[in-house]
Structure formats: C-alpha cells, structure tokens
Amino acid sequence: MNLEENNRMIDFRNNSPGFTLIELVLVIVIMGIMAAIAVQKLAPIADSFKIEETKAEMDRLALAIVGNPDLQNNGVRTDFGYVGDIGSLPPDLDALVSNPGYATWNGPYIQNSFEQLADDFKNDAWQTDYTYSGGITITSTGSGSNIERRLSGSGDFLLYNQIAGNVYDLDGTPPDDTYNDSILLRLTIPDGTGGTITKSTMTDIGGYFSFDSIPIGNHDLDIIYIPDDDTIRRFVSVSPGSDLYGEYYLAADIWSGGSGGSGGITKITGSDSLYADCRGFYFWIENNSGSAVSIDSITITWSSPTAYYRYVIWDGTTVVNRNNPKVASGETVAFSSTRTINDGESLRVDIDNFRANPVGGLNVDIDNVDFTVQFSDGTVISVSTGACP
Structure with missing residues (x-):
C-alpha cells in the first residue's frame, strides 16, 4: 500500500458516521421505558407466585396443627396433628417444632423448607411473620392485604x-x-x-x-x-x-328379663331408649312363648306431641318406610314383609324420624313421651322414652 492509498483509508475512517450524544440519550431513555414496562408486567406474576407459595405453606401449617385427614390405615384416620396429641390448639407456631414441655407432644409437626433457615416456616413469601396466637386462623400480611387460612369452621369442632x-x-x-x-x-x-x-x-x-x-x-x-x-x-x-x-x-350372654305383653312377645325390662338426637326411640323384645311368632303390622299410639313417624326397623331391617304421608298415632301400618321372632330370640325394634306433619315439617323431639305399641299377634307393650340424653 503506497502513501496515497493509506491516506485515503485514514480519511474513510475519520469520515464514518457515529452516534451523537442526543441519539445515545434517546436509546437509554427508550431502554428505561421498556424496562419499566417489563417490571410492571412481571410484578403481578411474581406476586401471584408468592401468594400461591404462601397459601401452600399455610396449608402445611394447618395440617401440622389439626392433622391430615387423608392419612389413614384400613379406613381409619391416623393423623390429627398437634391438637390430636395435646388436646388444645398450639399457643404459637413455635410449638409445632419445639416441645413446650408436654409429655404427649409428638412433633415436630412441620419441617422447614431450608434447614439453614430455622424460622422459615413462620414467614410468608415476603419474609413477613405469620400472625397466629392460638386461635383457628393463620394470617399472612406480607402482600399488603390479609391472606387467611382457617383451621376449622369453629374451635368447638376441634375440641x-x-x-x-x-x-x-x-x-x-x-x-x-x-x-x-x-x-x-x-x-x-x-x-x-x-x-x-x-x-x-x-x-x-x-x-x-x-x-x-x-x-x-x-x-x-x-x-x-x-x-x-x-x-x-x-x-x-x-x-x-x-x-x-x-x-x-360384651363377650357373654349375661342379662335377661322381660315385661309387658299380652301376646307371645314381651319387652325386655328397661330396654326403652331414646336416640341421641331425641327424634326416634328403640326397645328390645323377646319371645319366650315356646314357639315362633310372626308379625306383619304394628300400631303405635301416643297422646302428645303431635307428630308422625316414617320408619320402623325390625332387627336392623327397615320394614316400614312411609313418607308423604308419614304414620300417625293410632294408625296400623303393615310391614313390607312378615317378620318372625323365634322362641328364645331377642331383637331390637326402632321407631324413627318423627316430624311435625304427615308430609314433612320440622323434626319433633319425643323425649318424655309414653307410647303404646301393639303388634299384629296381639302383643301390647308400653314404652317410655325419658329425657333427652
């Protein structure tokens, strides 16, 4: 390359177009605007992830306190968490990982996500402490608004x-x-x-x-x-x-007895019993007549309250299921099939689902009511329900 060619090359480089200061400023401003827009678009996504992460951890805390109903053995639930072991709600979240001095404590009930962060389970995704002080609600406030996780519909349901x-x-x-x-x-x-x-x-x-x-x-x-x-x-x-x-x-036949009856059946003394919900009752009968007795209908009479029943259950089998209308006091109702009680046999009879009118209405409590029960063989027995348990 001679001197003239070299000078032309230098002139070309010196005359190449570059960026002015204004152009550089405009590029920087545009990039800033784009970055700001990107941040605005991504921020809700990041918050959404944090909300879901926090909700998942609150679910784990709830399971630690009240147990996981999906953990079962042969169909029986095995996990009831802190409450199942102690019989009370924890005073704070620390009690889930550190024994407060209780002999029945069987924790820890929750594991930290990271071993090096001992208190990680107590913080939401914004690293704000959960609010919990022994009630049935865990609250996260890190997002700027409350996220709540209830342990149960009521503390009474747990205790x-x-x-x-x-x-x-x-x-x-x-x-x-x-x-x-x-x-x-x-x-x-x-x-x-x-x-x-x-x-x-x-x-x-x-x-x-x-x-x-x-x-x-x-x-x-x-x-x-x-x-x-x-x-x-x-x-x-x-x-x-x-x-x-x-x-x-029990493992042996240790009780017997009877009362009432003008046919072949007697009621076992003291077997009258009111249901726990007070809307039905049952009694036990036995046959000591020397031969089998067949029954195909029943008549039940009482003076008050005004009520109508739906079911008669004979030894575990529903023999009357009448709805709309239900069965009134003094009405004879036929069994769906004839039932037989053999000599020496005892069995239970249930009368259930008392309502205020024949086609529905409110449930009726039948505590402290005297009933007269007549079977189709002529047996008449008296049943007293007593007070609600």
Whole structure:
C-alpha cells in the first residue's frame, strides 16, 4: 500500500458516521421505558407466585396443627396433628417444632423448607411473620392485604365433640335397671396441657352412655363389666365436628328379663331408649312363648306431641318406610314383609324420624313421651322414652 492509498483509508475512517450524544440519550431513555414496562408486567406474576407459595405453606401449617385427614390405615384416620396429641390448639407456631414441655407432644409437626433457615416456616413469601396466637386462623400480611387460612369452621369442632353409644351383652340384650350400674366406661383423652385425663360414666338401663367435650384424635375407650372385672378396650376416632355413636357387645350372654305383653312377645325390662338426637326411640323384645311368632303390622299410639313417624326397623331391617304421608298415632301400618321372632330370640325394634306433619315439617323431639305399641299377634307393650340424653 503506497502513501496515497493509506491516506485515503485514514480519511474513510475519520469520515464514518457515529452516534451523537442526543441519539445515545434517546436509546437509554427508550431502554428505561421498556424496562419499566417489563417490571410492571412481571410484578403481578411474581406476586401471584408468592401468594400461591404462601397459601401452600399455610396449608402445611394447618395440617401440622389439626392433622391430615387423608392419612389413614384400613379406613381409619391416623393423623390429627398437634391438637390430636395435646388436646388444645398450639399457643404459637413455635410449638409445632419445639416441645413446650408436654409429655404427649409428638412433633415436630412441620419441617422447614431450608434447614439453614430455622424460622422459615413462620414467614410468608415476603419474609413477613405469620400472625397466629392460638386461635383457628393463620394470617399472612406480607402482600399488603390479609391472606387467611382457617383451621376449622369453629374451635368447638376441634375440641368439644360428642361420643355416645350403647353397650349390650353378646346376644344384644341391654343391662336394664338391674344391671345398668355394672357397666363402667372410661375414655382417655389428652387434657390440653401435656397430660391425659380419663372420663368415666355408667350406662343407663338401655345401655346408653355419652361423653362430651372430646378433642379430635384417636382415643382409648375401656368398657368394664364390674362384677367380673372384665374389660373390653376399643378406640374411637374423633374427627372435627363429630357426634359419634357406636354399639359395643360384651363377650357373654349375661342379662335377661322381660315385661309387658299380652301376646307371645314381651319387652325386655328397661330396654326403652331414646336416640341421641331425641327424634326416634328403640326397645328390645323377646319371645319366650315356646314357639315362633310372626308379625306383619304394628300400631303405635301416643297422646302428645303431635307428630308422625316414617320408619320402623325390625332387627336392623327397615320394614316400614312411609313418607308423604308419614304414620300417625293410632294408625296400623303393615310391614313390607312378615317378620318372625323365634322362641328364645331377642331383637331390637326402632321407631324413627318423627316430624311435625304427615308430609314433612320440622323434626319433633319425643323425649318424655309414653307410647303404646301393639303388634299384629296381639302383643301390647308400653314404652317410655325419658329425657333427652
């Protein structure tokens, strides 16, 4: 390359167009605007992820406190969380991972997402502490508005449930007024402060018993026949809002008895029993006539209240199911099929679903009502329901 060509190359480079200061400023401004728009578009997405992340962690906290209903063994729920072990709600979230000094504590009930962050489970996705102080609501405030997770519809659903049932001997006979003080029931539950308490009760003459103020969880129930010091242990699984009913049978035929009757059937003394909801009743009958007795209808009479029933259940089988209209006092109603009670056999008869009018209406409590029951064989027996349990 000679000197003239070299000078032309230098002139070309010096004369190449570049960016002016104004152009550079405009580019920077445009890039800033685009970045701001991108941030505005992405911010809601980021917040949405944080909301969902927070809700998922709050769900885990709720399961830690009240348990996971999907964890079951042979159809029985096995996980009731902190409340199931202690019998009370935790005073704070720390109690889910650190034992507050309770013997029945079986945690930790929740694991941190990251081991190096010991308190991670107490913070929402914005690293703001959850608000929780022993109630049924966990609250996140990090998003600028409250996100709430309720543990239950009511604290009573977690801590004040009902358990009821009946105890019979092997052939289904209740203890009656002679033996009702021979059955002791003991229910062991957590006491809410790290220990346990045993609640005790006796059956009534129909074998009925009940316990109230029971927290969620699996609890041991001991049924003790006092004369023989014979104990049957069962457990009851109490879910939130439970009003449980169960029937329990002793290992031998130890009770018998009868009353009433002008036909071939007698009522077992003291077997009258009102349902727990007070809208139905049952009684036990037995046949000691020396031969089988067949029954194909029933007539039930009472003076008050004004009510109509729908069901008659004979030894577990529905033999009357009449709706619209239901059955009135003094009305004879036929069974769907003839039933037979053999000599020496005892069985239970239920009358259920009393309503205020023949085609529906409100439920009617039938506590402290005297009924006269007549079967088609001529047997007439009296049944008294007593007070609501």
